[in-house]
Every structure is written in structure tokens, then in C-alpha cells.
Amino acid sequence: MTTTLPTGRPSFTGATAVRLDGVRKTFGPAGRAVTALDGVDLTVAPGEFVCLLGASGCGKSTLLNLVAGLDAPSAGEITLNTSRPAVMFQEAALMPWLTAARNVELPLRLAGFGRAERREKAAELLDLVRLNGAGAKRPHELSGGMRQRVALARALAATLRVGGDPEQSLLLMDEPFAALDAITRDVLQGELLRVYRSTGTSVLFVTHDVREAVRLGQRVVLLSSRPGRVVREWTDVPLADAAELTEEITGHLREVISTHAAA
Amino acid sequence: MPQLDRSAEDVENLDAVGSGLDALDAPVGERRPSFRKRFAWGVLPPVAALVLLIVVWQILWAAAFWSEAQLPAPLAVWDEFWGIVVDGQVFGFVWTSVHRAALGFVAGVLIGTPLGLVVAKVRVVRAAIGPLLTGLQSLPSVAWVPAAILWFGINDGAIYFVVLLGSVPSIANGLVSGIDQIPPILPRVGQVMGANRLSSARHILLPAALPGFLAGLKQGWAFSWRSLMAAELIALSPQLGVGLGAYLNQGSSLNSIETVIAAIFLILLVGVGIELAVFRPLERAVLRARGLTSSL
Numbered sequence: 001m002t003t004t005l006p007t008g009r010p011s012f013t014g015a016t017a018v019r020l021d022g023v024r025k026t027f028g029p030a031g032r033a034v035t036a037l038d039g040v041d042l043t044v045a046p047g048e049f050v051c052l053l054g055a056s057g058c059g060k061s062t063l064l065n066l067v068a069g070l071d072a073p074s075a076g077e078i079t080l081n082t083s084r085p086a087v088m089f090q091e092a093a094l095m096p097w098l099t100a101a102r103n104v105e106l107p108l109r110l111a112g113f114g115r116a117e118r119r120e121k122a123a124e125l126l127d128l129v130r131l132n133g134a135g136a137k138r139p140h141e142l143s144g145g146m147r148q149r150v151a152l153a154r155a156l157a158a159t160l161r162v163g164g165d166p167e168q169s170l171l172l173m174d175e176p177f178a179a180l181d182a183i184t185r186d187v188l189q190g191e192l193l194r195v196y197r198s199t200g201t202s203v204l205f206v207t208h209d210v211r212e213a214v215r216l217g218q219r220v221v222l223l224s225s226r227p228g229r230v231v232r233e234w235t236d237v238p239l240a241d242a243a244e245l246t247e248e249i250t251g252h253l254r255e256v257i258s259t260h261a262a263a
Numbered sequence: 264m265p266q267l268d269r270s271a272e273d274v275e276n277l278d279a280v281g282s283g284l285d286a287l288d289a290p291v292g293e294r295r296p297s298f299r300k301r302f303a304w305g306v307l308p309p310v311a312a313l314v315l316l317i318v319v320w321q322i323l324w325a326a327a328f329w330s331e332a333q334l335p336a337p338l339a340v341w342d343e344f345w346g347i348v349v350d351g352q353v354f355g356f357v358w359t360s361v362h363r364a365a366l367g368f369v370a371g372v373l374i375g376t377p378l379g380l381v382v383a384k385v386r387v388v389r390a391a392i393g394p395l396l397t398g399l400q401s402l403p404s405v406a407w408v409p410a411a412i413l414w415f416g417i418n419d420g421a422i423y424f425v426v427l428l429g430s431v432p433s434i435a436n437g438l439v440s441g442i443d444q445i446p447p448i449l450p451r452v453g454q455v456m457g458a459n460r461l462s463s464a465r466h467i468l469l470p471a472a473l474p475g476f477l478a479g480l481k482q483g484w485a486f487s488w489r490s491l492m493a494a495e496l497i498a499l500s501p502q503l504g505v506g507l508g509a510y511l512n513q514g515s516s517l518n519s520i521e522t523v524i525a526a527i528f529l530i531l532l533v534g535v536g537i538e539l540a541v542f543r544p545l546e547r548a549v550l551r552a553r554g555l556t557s558s559l
Contacts, residue, residue: 070451070455084455084457085455086455087452087455089451089452091448093446093449093451093452095449095467095471097470097471097473097549097553106456106466107457110453110457110458110462111457130278130282134285138552138553138554139554140290140554141289141290141554142289142290143285143287143288143289143290145284145288146285146288154456158456158457183280184284184288187277187280190277190281191277191281
């Protein structure tokens with residue numbers, strides 16, 4: 001495989017932030033290998049918000065791991081025209097021994113930022129997720145929603161480079177709100193949209209919740225399960241009637257799931 | 264388009280809901296009990312237990328079930344103890360032993376930490392020496408004293424050898440179990456943030472493993488103190504000076520049960536003292552920072 005990371009000056013002119021060409025991923029030994037993803041073609045334009053929708057076992061998380069560089073595809077090609085992708089998981093996974101501000105500073109520290117600059121940028125990012133007062137708190141002193149916001153700030157911090165111009169950034173999110181209660185999820189979805197609009201980042205958002213996908217995404221991509229393939233996609237989602245579209249997509253999702261009952 | 268052109272008012276409402284949630288959902292920190300309360304709970308029970316023990320001892324002695332040479336009066340032991348305090352000998356005994364144990368322990372940490380890191384992270388090393396390390400942990404280090412004397416002669420080298428064999432396995436194993444208990448998501452987060460192997464060890468693995476490592480250090484200290492006493496008790500030589508172990512041996516060879524009990528008491532006192540003065544506060548600070556204080 002080739003993961004093309006930007007060398008030197010990245011170009012904003014490229015029409016894609018991420019491109020997946022015929023990506024395949026199999027797990028296990030040859031012969032008994034399980035195919036998680038098969039021939040996935042997908043592009044995310046710079047500044048676009050794409051929701052990947054699918055039932056369990058459709059390889060959504062696998063796909064995200066491949067884009068994040070945590071794993072390599074068995075075949076096909078992934079091209080990134082962005083800085084290091086920011087990744088958010090279902091768990092906030094904050095370092096329990098660091099304060100919220102220090103958690104946001106950690107990726108900056110790994111990238112070699114000086115102390116003063118780290119402080120400043122971490123404060124800005126905490127401000128962005130409206131946690132400017134909570135920087136000195138430890139993860140166990142924060143609510144689940146606040147922890148996810150710290151995780152978002154930290155993920156965004158990981159895209160920054162010393163002395164680098166602001167690059168096109170990419171935010172990869174693996175069901176980040178699935179473990180939260182309904183009202184917190186609702187607030188955080190609004191929060192994410194706000195951050196998305198103010199940063200101009202591209203987002204690849206994995207979810208199994210149709211409503212969430214319709215609410216957040218500009219484009220919704222439906223994946224089949226075992227192996228994961230792109231079944232259908234809906235563009236211009238914000239222009240459609242939300243209730244109608246949700247029903248339509250839910251219908252397709254049900255169809256995809258039903259095919260597994262027969263097999 | 265219901266969501267993208269959300270009106271300003273809506274956004275403001277959402278902000279208010281968000282702030283409300285933050286206020287309601289953030290866990291309420293438990294207030295630390297007052298100093299007096301902590302003192303009452305931390306100090307009074309053990310003191311009461313000690314007093315009770317001495318009272319029972321005094322009663323048993325007064326009942327004269329055993330001869331004076333087997334069970335001395337509490338006061339006789341106190342006199343022996345006070346005697347060595349007054350003539351200053353006790354400081355020599357304690358210093359000789361404690362500085363040896365501390366040096367041995369520091370050397371144990373310096374050897375045990377990289378060893379534990381390698382055993383935890385390199386599979387073939389773990390397969391090769393992991394079981395050996397666990398086995399050494401359960402081998403009483405006093406078993407090494409004869410070998411140490413034959414290899415090094417009766418000198419400091421022999422004593423440090425025994426102390427190291429007592430403490431290194433515990434420290435290394437503590438770090439291994441500390442690393443094994445790290446939630447796998449944390450190193451993954453480190454990886455997506457751009458940490459390489461070395462910075463991941465420095466910024467994620469070691470701090471994440473700290474509670475387990477600290478437990479290993481505590482046990483390592485206990486084992487090095489224990490091993491030292493065994494070594495001092497057996498390896499006697501004028502050039503080694505008189506530590507607590509040698510003092511205990513003196514008591515035994517002089518048939519002085521008062522000395523023996525005073526020595527045991529001193530050995531216990533140093534062990535408990537180090538635990539209370541060094542490891543307990545360290546452990547509390549680490550656990551409190553991570554919100555794991557419910558058991559303390």
C-alpha cells in the first residue's frame with residue numbers, strides 16, 4: 001500500500017482531502033481470512049463532512065483505522081492530502097494522570113512545541129470547545145460530555161505542526177457520542193457542527209445512528225456488512241427534509257441488515 | 264434545511280443547555296475530611312491496638328506461664344531499648360542497616376525498571392525470563408546468603424548481592440503488571456497523536472503504569488529490607504559493622520531475650536516507618552490525582 005503523506009508544502013488545491021481507491025482489508029490467516037472491507041472507493045473533499053453509516057460488522061472502524069494509519073490495507077490505496085489526521089474514539093481516552101489542559105498539550109509536546117506555545121494553543125483549543133474554565137481539572141472531575149470535548153480539542157491539537165502553515169486538516173471520528181446520554185449527545189452534535197464550521201476541517205464521521213448521520217453530514221455513505229462495501233450515498237443532505245431522509249436511509253439500512261438473516 | 268441555518272437564538276439556547284449540563288453532570292468532588300478526623304482515624308486505632316498488645320503481654324508475663332528467659336517483662340525490653348537509645352548505639356545500628364537497604368533498593372530500581380520495561384514490551388524476552396522472574400520473587404532471598412558468602416566472601420558485596428536478588432524481581436514484576444493493566448486505547452491514542460516508541464514509553468506507558476509500578480516498588484523495598492536482615496543475621500564480620508541484623512544476632516548469642524525482642528521491634532519500626540513516611544504519601548498522591556481514592 002502507499003499512504004501518501006504531504007511532503008513539504010501541502011496543496012489546498014487538491015480536490016480531495018482523502019481518497020480511498022479499491023481499499024480491501026482482510027484479517028486472519030490466508031484460507032480462513034475474514035474480509036472486513038472490499039473494494040471501497042471513497043473521497044472526502046476539503047472541508048466536507050462525510051458520515052459513514054452502517055450496521056455492526058460493516059468495517060466502519062476498520063476503515064477509520066486505515067485512514068488514521070493505525071493499520072495498513074491489504075489492497076488498494078489511501079491518499080491523504082492533509083496534515084496528520086485527528087482521531088476521536090468512542091471513549092475519550094484522556095490520560096487520567098494529566099489535567100484537561102495537559103491532555104491537550106500532550107500532542108503538542110510530542111510534536112516538539114515549546115512550553116509557552118503549548119500553553120497558548122491548548123488554551124485556544126479549550127476555548128474552542130468552551131472548556132476554558134476546566135483546564136486545571138482532571139478527567140475524573142469532568143462529565144462524559146466534557147471529556148469528549150477535551151478529547152476533541154486534543155485531537156485537533158494533534159494536527160498542528162511546529163512552524164507549519166495551517167494545513168487542511170482531517171478529523172476522523174469513530175462513534176464519538178455513542179456512549180453519551182441523549183441530551184448530552186444532542187448538545188455535543190451542535191458543538192461539533194460549531195467547531196467544524198469555525199475550523200474548516202474535513203470530517204469523516206462513523207456512526208450507526210441514522211438520525212445523527214442526517215443531522216451532521218453533508219454526505220451520508222451507507223456501507224454493507226461483512227464485507228463492507230459502499231452500498232449507496234446521499235449527497236446534499238442538509239438540503240433534504242431531515243425526517244423524510246432519515247426514514248429513507250433507515251429503510252435501506254434495514255434492507256442491508258435483513259440480507260444477513262437469509263445467509 | 265433544519266440544521267445548517269440554525270438561528271442565532273437556537274445556538275444560544277444550545278449553549279445554555281450545554282453549560283447547564285456541564286454544571287449538572289460534572290462529578291461532585293468529595294471533600295477531604297478535616298485533619299482532626301483523618302488523624303483520629305489514622306492514628307488512634309493502631310495506637311489502641313499497640314496498647315492492647317502490651318497489656319496482654321504484661322498480663323501473660325505477670326501470670327508467669329513461661330520463664331523470664333523466654334518471655335521478658337515489657338519494661339525489661341523497654342529498658343534495653345532505652346539503654347541503646349541513651350548511649351547512642353541505636354543510631355549506629357539503624358544507620359548501618361538503613362543506608363545499606365536504601366542503596367541496595369536504589370540499585371534495584373535502576374536495574375529493575377529497564378528490566379521490567381523490556382520484559383513487558385519484548386515478547387521473546389518475556390517468554391524467556393518472565394517465569395524465572397516470578398519464580399525468583401517467591402524464592403526466599405535468604406537462600407542466596409550461603410552462595411553469596413562463598414562467591415564474595417563476608418563483605419558488603421555479598422550483602423548487596425542478596426538485597427538485589429530480593430528487590431529486583433519485585434520491582435521488575437510490578438512494572439510488568441503495571442504495563443499489562445494499561446487500557447489498550449491509551450497507547451493507540453498516543454500513536455494517532457504521533458508518538459514514536461520512545462516518546463510513547465516516556466509520555467504514556469510509564470505514567471500509565473505508575474500505580475502498578477509503585478506497588479512493585481513498595482514490595483521491592485519490603486523485600487530488600489527483609490533480605491538485608493537475613494544477610495546481616497548470617498554474615499557476621501567486624502568489617503561489616505553492626506547493623507540491626509547483627510544486633511539481633513548478638514542478643515541471640517548472649518541469650519538475652521530482651522535484646523532479641525528490642526531488635527525485632529526496631530526492625531519492624533524501620534519497616535513501618537519507611538512505608539508510612541515514603542510509600543504511603545507517594546501512593547496517595549498518585550491515586551488521588553487519578554481519582555482512585557475511594558479505598559484510602
